[in-house]
Amino acid sequence: MIRSTVRFLDERSGGAPFLRKALRYVFPDHWSFLLGEVALYAFVVLVGTGIYLTLFFDPSTATTHYHGEYQPLHGLEMTHAYRSVVDISFKVKAGLLIRQTHHWAADVFVVAIVLHLLRIFFTGAFRKPRDLTYYLGLTMLALALLEGYLGYSLADDLLSGMGLAIGYSVLMSVPFVGANLAELVWGGPFPGTPAFWSRMYVAHVFLFPLLIATLLGAHLLLVAARHHTQFRGPRKTERKVVGVPTFPGQTPRSLGLMSAVTAVLFLLGGLVQINPIWLWGPYHVASGTNGAQPDWYLGWLIGALRLVPGFDVTIGHYTLVPNPFWGGALFPLVVFGFLWAFPWLERRFTGDHAFHNLLDRPRDAPWRTAIGAALFTWVALIFLAGSADRVFVTFFVSYGWQILFFRIAVWVVPVVVLLVTRRVCLELQASERVERERELAEEEARRAAAPEPVR
Amino acid sequence: MRRLLAVAAVVLLAPGAAAAAPSGSGLYAENCLSCHGPGGSGTARGPRLRGVGAIAADFYLRTGYMPLLSPGDQPTRRRSPFTARQIDALVAYVASLGKGLPVPRPHPERGSIPVGLRLFTEHCAGCHQVVGEGGYVTGARVPPLEQASATQIAEAVRIGPYLMPRFPRTQISDRQLDSLVAYVQWAKHPDDRGGWAIGHIGPVPEGLVAWLLAGTALVAVCVVIGKRNEA
Numbered sequence: 313m314i315r316s317t318v319r320f321l322d323e324r325s326g327g328a329p330f331l332r333k334a335l336r337y338v339f340p341d342h343w344s345f346l347l348g349e350v351a352l353y354a355f356v357v358l359v360g361t362g363i364y365l366t367l368f369f370d371p372s373t374a375t376t377h378y379h380g381e382y383q384p385l386h387g388l389e390m391t392h393a394y395r396s397v398v399d400i401s402f403k404v405k406a407g408l409l410i411r412q413t414h415h416w417a418a419d420v421f422v423v424a425i426v427l428h429l430l431r432i433f434f435t436g437a438f439r440k441p442r443d444l445t446y447y448l449g450l451t452m453l454a455l456a457l458l459e460g461y462l463g464y465s466l467a468d469d470l471l472s473g474m475g476l477a478i479g480y481s482v483l484m485s486v487p488f489v490g491a492n493l494a495e496l497v498w499g500g501p502f503p504g505t506p507a508f509w510s511r512m513y514v515a516h517v518f519l520f521p522l523l524i525a526t527l528l529g530a531h532l533l534l535v536a537a538r539h540h541t542q543f544r545g546p547r548k549t550e551r552k553v554v555g556v557p558t559f560p561g562q563t564p565r566s567l568g569l570m571s572a573v574t575a576v577l578f579l580l581g582g583l584v585q586i587n588p589i590w591l592w593g594p595y596h597v598a599s600g601t602n603g604a605q606p607d608w609y610l611g612w613l614i615g616a617l618r619l620v621p622g623f624d625v626t627i628g629h630y631t632l633v634p635n636p637f638w639g640g641a642l643f644p645l646v647v648f649g650f651l652w653a654f655p656w657l658e659r660r661f662t663g664d665h666a667f668h669n670l671l672d673r674p675r676d677a678p679w680r681t682a683i684g685a686a687l688f689t690w691v692a693l694i695f696l697a698g699s700a701d702r703v704f705v706t707f708f709v710s711y712g713w714q715i716l717f718f719r720i721a722v723w724v725v726p727v728v729v730l731l732v733t734r735r736v737c738l739e740l741q742a743s744e745r746v747e748r749e750r751e752l753a754e755e756e757a758r759r760a761a762a763p764e765p766v767r
Numbered sequence: 768m769r770r771l772l773a774v775a776a777v778v779l780l781a782p783g784a785a786a787a788a789p790s791g792s793g794l795y796a797e798n799c800l801s802c803h804g805p806g807g808s809g810t811a812r813g814p815r816l817r818g819v820g821a822i823a824a825d826f827y828l829r830t831g832y833m834p835l836l837s838p839g840d841q842p843t844r845r846r847s848p849f850t851a852r853q854i855d856a857l858v859a860y861v862a863s864l865g866k867g868l869p870v871p872r873p874h875p876e877r878g879s880i881p882v883g884l885r886l887f888t889e890h891c892a893g894c895h896q897v898v899g900e901g902g903y904v905t906g907a908r909v910p911p912l913e914q915a916s917a918t919q920i921a922e923a924v925r926i927g928p929y930l931m932p933r934f935p936r937t938q939i940s941d942r943q944l945d946s947l948v949a950y951v952q953w954a955k956h957p958d959d960r961g962g963w964a965i966g967h968i969g970p971v972p973e974g975l976v977a978w979l980l981a982g983t984a985l986v987a988v989c990v991v992i993g994k995r996n997e998a
């Protein structure tokens with residue numbers, strides 16, 4: 313029965329040779345190669361839970377008065393968008409579980425991409441012939457950030473409304489074209505027209521997921537076409553990949569990982585509260601709350617907005633570059649721009665245009681490791697500055713001092729990290745050399761001491 | 768409860784203090800005069816107290832805001848060095864210095880939580896965060912509200928301690944104040960759904976959970992699954 317079905321499919325698709333190849337595809341044998349897969353499965357969970365949410369979400373800015381399950385909001389005026397999210401949380405079967413899982417999945421999706429990116433960066437996996445794969449990955453990261461921001465904004469609660477207000481002011485701050493861009497996206501001055509909500513909705517549930525899925529497909533095809541990289545080791549060469557085949561080796565691993573990711577996300581969704589929009593209340597223009605923060609993966613932008621000293625670039629009365637531009641727009645552009653340019657920069661400076669299928673260990677490329685560590689430290693410090701207000705309230709560390717500290721630290725610490733990391737890499741290399749020489753010498757001595765074996 | 772214990776301790780340890788009725792003016796001269804001047808006339812180190820009324824004295828003393836340790840500081844909540852009876856005497860003394868508002872008697876049970884939420888978002892959340900978890904504003908730490916009693920909430924609204932603005936009746940009526948107090952009281956233990964509430968402040972602790980809990984768990988899974996099967 314199975315045999316005849318398989319034959320039926322094969323005779324009509326001619327897929328057997330391809331399938332055989334796919335099943336014999338070799339996966340390298342190191343845990344860090346699984347981080348990308350974690351991101352992949354988080355994305356699958358996002359799509360799955362997201363579809364469920366679309367069945368109940370109402371992207372309308374028409375207002376209503378709430379008379380649902382949840383007493384503390386009774387009688388309040390709110391948009392249907394907000395009302396429907398409250399209903400998803402309290403009325404829809406498994407709605408809160410799915411909503412929270414969706415949100416946790418978004419948070420964890422970006423965590424996994426960042427970890428994956430770190431692995432790729434520090435092992436030099438982005439080098440030719442995989443730079444294209446790397447660019448696709450970076451683009452997906454950028455899209456994931458925007459997609460998360462859109463999802464966060466759709467709920468129309470107090471925090472998301474404030475998040476949109478910040479986004480609007482950042483877009484407005486782009487020199488020359490900012491005002492027109494914002495007008496174009498919002499369809500009018502903040503908070504925009506109802507069309508803006510449908511635009512966000514279409515972008516969040518259709519355009520961005522489709523874009524990410526397409527890029528993801530291309531990313532995976534490229535990985536498969538170029539094969540995985542691998543660490544140096546016995547029998548591993550630039551031409552030969554050593555590892556486990558898709559089947560029976562990798563398949564159970566992947567399935568296991570998929571189950572684990574799904575389990576972790578649903579556990580979080582069921583057990584840990586995330587974005588309790590019913591506590592934030594509905595958004596009304598000109599109302600706000602202290603310490604409104606976007607989701608964690610945009611915290612670095614909030615940190616940057618806080619750290620940039622308050623100044624505008626003006627010509628006469630005309631404000632050329634309003635302040636939010638530096639932290640909200642230029643900063644992420646610099647970070648992404650640098651990451652994008654890095655494969656090219658590295659080729660330029662090392663003159664290394666060769667194909668690379670074997671990975672470097674971080675110590676093998678001291679400059680790259682040092683630069684990566686410095687960049688990461690820079691972004692991480694700015695990110696931490698984004699929560700300075702909570703640190704102040706919780707631990708009584710003066711806000712002003714913290715900001716002053718960060719303003720200096722973000723320039724000093726990365727340089728220190730750069731120098732120290734490079735030094736450490738070089739020392740590690742040197743100690744390995746010494747070790748190898750000692751081993752060789754010992755071997756030699758042993759051979760000289762021992763009598764020639766009698767054959 | 769904590770206050771009761773403190774009072775009990777003081778009563779047990781210092782029976783003399785409990786027996787004789789404490790003198791307001793005496794306590795004032797000892798603890799407040801250096802900053803607020805004789806008869807509450809004010810000095811460079813502390814404002815005039817004539818006319819601030821029982822309401823201000825009650826709030827500043829029962830929150831432990833006063834006596835301030837150093838004049839430049841923002842007053843913060845701590846355990847008051849005075850017994851309840853000493854505070855009563857001090858409040859009466861400060862109230863006697865001039866005309867002022869009495870201690871308010873809010874009735875949160877007459878208020879409505881949804882109305883309170885709306886008022887709180889409109890007037891207070893910009894500083895205190897929408898669930899009353901506090902925050903930073905230029906020049907001050909805005910305290911979380913989980914320790915403020917109903918009376919203290921009403922007092923704070925009317926007197927506006929430190930950088931906080933004052934909200935007179937024309938702005939927030941007594942009925943609205945009842946709702947506001949009801950909301951702040953409710954927000955100390957809001958109707959939580961969805962599991963472990965990680966502080967009601969949103970993304971900062973959420974990011975921590977995403978990295979430390981989920982991130983660690985998933986990397987651990989990768990390490991376990993990715994371990995080479997030496998066979």
